[in-house]
Amino acid sequence: MTDRYDDSNLLTLIRAGRVFAPEALDETDILIADGRIAALGRGLDVPDGWPVEVVEARELTAVPAFIDQHVHVTGGGGEGGFATRCPEITAAEIAARGIATVVGILGTDSISRSPADLLAKVRGLRAEGIAAYMYTGAYRVPPPTLTGDVQTDLAWIPEVIGVGEIAISDHRSSQPRQDEIERLVSDARVGAMLAGKRGICHFHLGDGERGLAPLRRLLSETEIPAEQVIPTHVNRNRALLEDAADYAKAFGACVDVTAFDSPGPDDLSGFQAVCDLLKRGVAVERITMSSDCNGSLPDFDAKGRYLGMRVARNTALIEDWQRLVLEEVLPLDRALGLISGNVARVLGLQERKGRLAAGFDADVTLLDDKMRPIRTFAGGQCVYASEA
Structure with missing residues (x-):
């Protein structure tokens, strides 16, 4: 039997309202690939047919987890x-x-x-x-x-x-x-x-x-x-x-x-x-x-x-x-x-954690206007999503 893997969510694209990296950025989109942040920008997109999950979070603020x-x-x-x-x-x-x-x-x-x-x-x-x-x-x-x-x-x-x-x-x-x-x-x-x-x-x-x-x-x-x-x-x-x-x-x-x-x-x-x-x-x-x-x-x-x-x-x-x-x-x-x-x-983890930047671990927390965590991503995986 041939081993198979689930390729349905190889990429994640977070579209946030604001991004603090920790400094405020003009970019609002975060592209995640293979557990790392691949890119930040505005209006980021991926080619049709690519396995990507899009997280619409325009009302939330993205910060380093x-x-x-x-x-x-x-x-x-x-x-x-x-x-x-x-x-x-x-x-x-x-x-x-x-x-x-x-x-x-x-x-x-x-x-x-x-x-x-x-x-x-x-x-x-x-x-x-x-x-x-x-x-x-x-x-x-x-x-x-x-x-x-x-x-x-x-x-x-x-x-x-x-x-x-x-x-x-x-x-x-x-x-x-x-x-x-x-x-x-x-x-x-x-x-x-x-x-x-x-x-x-x-x-x-x-x-x-x-x-x-x-x-x-x-x-x-x-x-x-x-x-x-x-x-x-x-x-x-x-x-x-x-x-x-x-x-x-x-x-x-x-x-x-x-x-x-x-x-x-x-x-x-x-x-x-x-x-x-x-x-x-x-x-x-x-x-x-x-x-x-x-x-x-x-x-x-x-x-x-x-x-x-x-x-x-x-x-x-x-x-x-x-x-x-x-x-x-x-x-x-x-x-x-x-x-x-x-x-x-x-x-001693500052080269990969504590910041939203290309190449860093995709550890991202999405906050509401009361600074409450609504979603948490660790290494690109969504490990928490609020039911509210």
Whole structure:
């Protein structure tokens, strides 16, 4: 029997009302071929008989699809016992928020969940159309790995693009010494260099009094560049956010804001955090936002005893971002960097993601006038279409 393939939709032509790449373009049509953007223009067409799907979206705005660099794709949690393990996320839940690219992560629990589980989930999401990557490691140092070595993971496993989330300034961390942090970051740097990757170290910040001090020492006392290190959850409380603003300006570093789902009494929302960072003089190019979705949001008392837990979702990420645009804190072209272009640069994916341009991955989100995702394309495939 002869193998056959479905050639009915080899090409896709999106006719949008506006295109932000992230800057506003005169072009309104996007031609997609073989998972990449083939051309942008006005009145684009293809010869009769060619296998093309035309998406009429004149009432919508096309933007680079969103990137979430901090997702517990296999579920997080576990701090309150086995019954508090969070569920996995689905490809549909990701795509419905306009997100086409995620980075999977392990957190507190690297015992009942392993890097191998994470890699399997990442590959499963890829099979469903989502561009998925992962960090090797987890909260603890030395970190759990796939091959037994951080450098080897980064050098030989394509999906591994960094190390994380390494916990510091948190009672749940392994309380790593400064020399352990320095060795871990240097291992990530060398392994990534061998594979042509950025190889960031993604650091979880708790609410401990040390704050960003370990990372300040790292950048002050070693030759490690600031782009190698990304602190996240920097809006856990106001003092930490102030520390993060000073850190970003002092080192020309990037900081990642978490769009907390139902922020606690000390947390600042993603919206508030971005506003405060901007007011404190941090350039928007130095700020990213992520969801921490399907991770746990545990509550502890003053002695570190577990009180309860909520499961984070990725809805707050999009809602906080929409608010920044709709309340005119940032214009659309600059706001897109927070969850697209800036993130692509941080992860070392800027040559193929975070921008609508010929040759880039065909990751496109169509937004309505309220900045709500209506359709999401990942690698040229429509992975979400609103029923409304």
